[in-house]
Amino acid sequence: MANIKSAEKANRQRIKRTARNMAQKTAMRTIIKRLRTAIGNKSAKEAQTLLKTAVSAIDSAASKGVIKRGTASRSISRLRSRSPRSSS
Secondary structure: OOOOHHHHHHHHHHHHHHHHHHHHHHHHHHHHHHHHHHHHOOOHHHHHHHHHHHHHHHHHHHHOOOOOHHHHHHHHHHHHHHOOOOOO
16 A cells, blocks of 8 residues: 555556546447447448447547557458448
8 A cells, every 4th residue: 555645646546547448448349349249240231330439439549548559450440341331
């Protein structure tokens, strides 16, 4: 346990940041799982809407430093190549 006031504050900040990052990462993973399920069920319309949401969530996580930029780019690329193309 921290004995110094600044160390106690740093510990509180670490806990808040960790919780915020985990919430963002969990939400991102959930959206990606829903997208993969939609792709597996061959529901193209739902997959297209979920793809936009997933890309947005991944970009948001990358911009906030929750995941690395390269990881985000790779994930988006893999999801886009798997998802069905729109007919319009």
